[in-house]
Amino acid sequence: MKRSYDKLASLFKRKGYVWGPSPEIYEGGVSGFYDLGPLGTILWHNVANTIRMNYFEEGFYEITSPLIMPKKVWEASGHLGGFTDPLTKCAKCGAVYRVDKLILELFPNEKVEGLTYKEYDEKISKLKIKCLSCKGPLTNTVPQNMMLKTTVGLNTEAYLRPETATTTYLQFKRYYEFFRRKLPFGVFQLGKAFRNEISPRQGLIRTREFNQAEAQLFIFKKDKNKWDAWNKFKDFKLNLYPYKLQEKGKPKVMSLSEAIKNKCLQNKAYASCLGIAYKIMLDLGFDPKKLRFRQHFPNERAFYALDAWDLEWRSEFFGWIEVCGIHDRSDYDLKQHSKYSGQDLSVQANGKKEIPHILEIAFGVERLVYCLLEQSYDEEDKRTVLRLPPHMAPVKVMVLPLVTKDGLDKKAKEVEAFLLDEDFYAEYDDTGSIGRRYRRADEAGVPFCITIDHQTLEDDSVTLRDRDSMKQLRVDISELPEFLDMALAGELDF
Numbered sequence: 001m002k003r004s005y006d007k008l009a010s011l012f013k014r015k016g017y018v019w020g021p022s023p024e025i026y027e028g029g030v031s032g033f034y035d036l037g038p039l040g041t042i043l044w045h046n047v048a049n050t051i052r053m054n055y056f057e058e059g060f061y062e063i064t065s066p067l068i069m070p071k072k073v074w075e076a077s078g079h080l081g082g083f084t085d086p087l088t089k090c091a092k093c094g095a096v097y098r099v100d101k102l103i104l105e106l107f108p109n110e111k112v113e114g115l116t117y118k119e120y121d122e123k124i125s126k127l128k129i130k131c132l133s134c135k136g137p138l139t140n141t142v143p144q145n146m147m148l149k150t151t152v153g154l155n156t157e158a159y160l161r162p163e164t165a166t167t168t169y170l171q172f173k174r175y176y177e178f179f180r181r182k183l184p185f186g187v188f189q190l191g192k193a194f195r196n197e198i199s200p201r202q203g204l205i206r207t208r209e210f211n212q213a214e215a216q217l218f219i220f221k222k223d224k225n226k227w228d229a230w231n232k233f234k235d236f237k238l239n240l241y242p243y244k245l246q247e248k249g250k251p252k253v254m255s256l257s258e259a260i261k262n263k264c265l266q267n268k269a270y271a272s273c274l275g276i277a278y279k280i281m282l283d284l285g286f287d288p289k290k291l292r293f294r295q296h297f298p299n300e301r302a303f304y305a306l307d308a309w310d311l312e313w314r315s316e317f318f319g320w321i322e323v324c325g326i327h328d329r330s331d332y333d334l335k336q337h338s339k340y341s342g343q344d345l346s347v348q349a350n351g352k353k354e355i356p357h358i359l360e361i362a363f364g365v366e367r368l369v370y371c372l373l374e375q376s377y378d379e380e381d382k383r384t385v386l387r388l389p390p391h392m393a394p395v396k397v398m399v400l401p402l403v404t405k406d407g408l409d410k411k412a413k414e415v416e417a418f419l420l421d422e423d424f425y426a427e428y429d430d431t432g433s434i435g436r437r438y439r440r441a442d443e444a445g446v447p448f449c450i451t452i453d454h455q456t457l458e459d460d461s462v463t464l465r466d467r468d469s470m471k472q473l474r475v476d477i478s479e480l481p482e483f484l485d486m487a488l489a490g491e492l493d494f
């Protein structure tokens with residue numbers, strides 16, 4: 001049978017990972033909004049905490065800002081004026097489309113990055129693209145702002161934040177004091193952002209409400225090549241796709257220090273940000289062979305950005321997906337907020353006032369959840385398996401009595417309680433044959449099963465089954481925590 005996105009999505013629904021579009025019971029929901037079910041929510045937390053720990057290890061501190069900010073903030077950041085997507089409408093039935101996504105959907109090999117609206121219109125007519133539902137003609141491309149507007153109090157115009165980054169920048173002076181007036185320093189936020197996407201149709205890849213995990217490094221321009229953590233990252237070998245190679249050529253694997261040497265990357269602090277993002281992907285359990293860093297073309301990135309790369313993961317169904325953006329934002333943000341707020345955001349650097357630069361690492365959390373699920377989905381002859389990396393799996397171990405008599409069920413519940421007490425996400429299941437229960441656990445991505453049989457009652461030993469190889473070991477109950485720790489770290493041979 002052919003693998004398809006619909007089959008994956010239906011498994012994720014059935015197993016309690018992703019539900020929607022939400023609210024499902026009201027006319028099938030609104031596109032771009034999803035619920036994470038019970039297992040999806042635990043997986044989400046595992047993803048978020050892995051990113052959190054990595055940022056923290058690199059010296060970044062976490063903060064939490066409001067989701068709603070007054071109009072002025074978004075005028076300063078440029079979102080109110082320029083944060084737009086290219087929109088076209090069907091002149092006959094009124095269906096709306098995001099032009100670049102529509103072109104790519106029909107012609108996956110077309111280049112759409114950095115096109116002007118006029119060039120979009122030319123492409124639409126050259127490729128003879130019509131309305132997908134009624135074949136009607138499409139109108140000229142117009143900009144559509146992606147901010148969601150709201151009102152605070154009776155009449156204060158405000159917007160839901162379209163990114164966490166802007167809200168992070170506003171407290172720069174507070175960080176400066178917190179970090180005892182010493183740059184560089186890093187701050188990150190993990191929280192919701194909202195974008196009024198035009199007709200999103202790609203499940204968790206393109207949603208209107210999502211979580212970001214964005215880290216911001218505040219650094220003086222002159223210090224970008226004096227970065228303490230550089231030694232840790234300089235030998236990382238990354239699959240880099242500079243814009244010059246995108247015109248003709250292929251991505252090239254090189255170490256970060258080579259990339260600096262041949263001017264593919266501009267400085268060590270920025271190169272280290274690519275390294276941090278890469279390390280996070282490995283810690284999440286992603287296959288490095290499906291990753292690449294793609295540099296933005298100069299006309300594709302924001303006018304103030306000195307450099308921009310997307311960390312992309314190759315999806316079987318959607319092609320290359322951006323999961324993280326790494327940006328050198330120059331001193332643009334703090335300058336803008338100085339200007340619009342009237343507050344001086346410059347600080348002392350070698351006896352003179354200076355506005356620091358900002359380097360940003362921006363992950364989308366739900367996208368990572370989707371990519372992990374897609375990467376894990378596997379169909380074998382007799383079973384469907386969700387091969388989630390064991391350390392990311394929501395439920396770590398399923399406890400199964402062979403039969404529900406002779407006291408085996410009671411013993412199994414004792415083992416479940418023991419494991420929960422030892423801080424393992426354990427679950428008890430006695431419904432159906434043992435084979436069916438194994439299949440059910442495999443489909444839900446549970447990496448290990450423990451079976452209680454008659455021998456357990458005699459010698460307090462159980463079988464420990466590995467999801468991926470289906471092999472089993474006989475283990476004493478008292479030793480289970482130790483064995484599970486090893487198994488979750490991938491250090492146990494079955």
Ligand SMILES: [Zn+2]
Nearest residue numbers: 090093131134
């Ligand atoms: Zn139409």
